[in-house]
Amino acid sequence: MTGAPDRAAIRTAADRLVGALIEAGAAPVEADILQPAGTLLDLYGEDIRARAYVTQDPAMGEMMLRPDFTVPVALMHMAGGGDPARYCYCGEVFRRQDDLSDRPREYLQVGYELFGGSVPAAADAEVFALFHRLLAPLGLRPATGDLGILIAAVGGLDTTDRRKAALLRHVWRPERFRRLLDRFAARTPLPPGRAELIARLRAGPPEALVAAAGPVIGLRDAAEITGRARALLDDDAAPPVPAREAALLDGLLRLEGTATEALDRLRQLAPALPAIAPAVERLAERLAAMAARGIDTARLPFDASHSRSTLEYYDGFVFGFHAPDPAWPAVATGGRYDALTAVLGQGRAVPAVGGVIRPALVARLGWRP
Helix, strand or coil: CCCCHHHHHHHHHHHHHHHHHHHCCCCECCCCEEEEHHHHHHHHHHHHHHHHEEECCCCCEEEEEECCHHHHHHHHHHHHCCCCCCEEEEEEEECCCCCCCCCCCCEHHHHHEECCCCCCCHHHHHHHHHHEEEEEEEEEEEEEEEEHHHHHHHHHCCHHHHHHHHHHHCCCCHHHHHHHHHHHCCCCCCCHHHHHHHHHHHHCCCHHHHHHHHCCEEEEEEHHHHHHHHHHHHHHEEEECCHHHHHHHHHHCCCEHHHHHHHHHHHHHHCCHHHHHHHHHHHHHHHHHHCCCCCCCCCEEECCCCCCCCCCCCCCCEEEECCCCCCCCCCCCEEECCCHHHHHHHCCCEEEEEEEEEEEHHHCCCCHH
């Protein structure tokens, strides 16, 4: 690896990457640096607030320095009608860091987004193969996964809709997801504070307990507090997630190997977790499309938990390219985000997949087109 590049070298790498993406058929687009915070918090998840620069504008309300390009570009695309399209972009993104972190607070991001296409597996393969080809001279380590399989497995659990929704909210927070699964499967006791609260709620109707507590203070009214209390009681009365299903989900979360090995193991797992069968077949179609583009799927790494600590809009295929030094952030990341377009399109969804590259890391690795 080379030393830290100067701004001119980073800009040169960015311009060359954008040029390559334009040659691949992408139309260059821009996005405002200041973005409405409410929209981004709804779509990225509230956790982004701790990693973003937020400010208050007298006319526009709460605003955020652009933490990423995907949501602004998807908003633009859906507002324009959602027809099939390929876009590329380049610009600064901004991320707050811990006080002692030496990671950059501002850096260039280059990206490529593909909207539409009648065969999602082919679009996934196109984006991954494009990044693979562009970054091949750097000797990076590729990584792939599929959050769609995990999401489907959660949806198929024999448990309440409320518990499924709680697990799905925390797919991108592995530790929280693990604690919830252990609690829902009765593998760990309730936290002492929660157990004490449940015991108090069992002592009488929630309405009476709320009334006896005195005047309501805060943003929630008495009806909301009572509803939350009843939800806690309903959850406490629900039977645990079957031990067999919890164990199968544990195995899925630990699944690692080559992509072809993972496909074989997932096909073996599908009869016991039938909800994942359609997602497993989408993986098979994707791997076939990748192989047709020259990707050796027998050597391509696959991790069922890959990208579970990233932004919350990915809901299918996910990928990354990593430098030899494990202390570095990913040089490139990407994935599928169909559900995001349904939110932005107010129910009108468009298949979408894309990825981003950090030109500063590319330049530091000595990339030359």
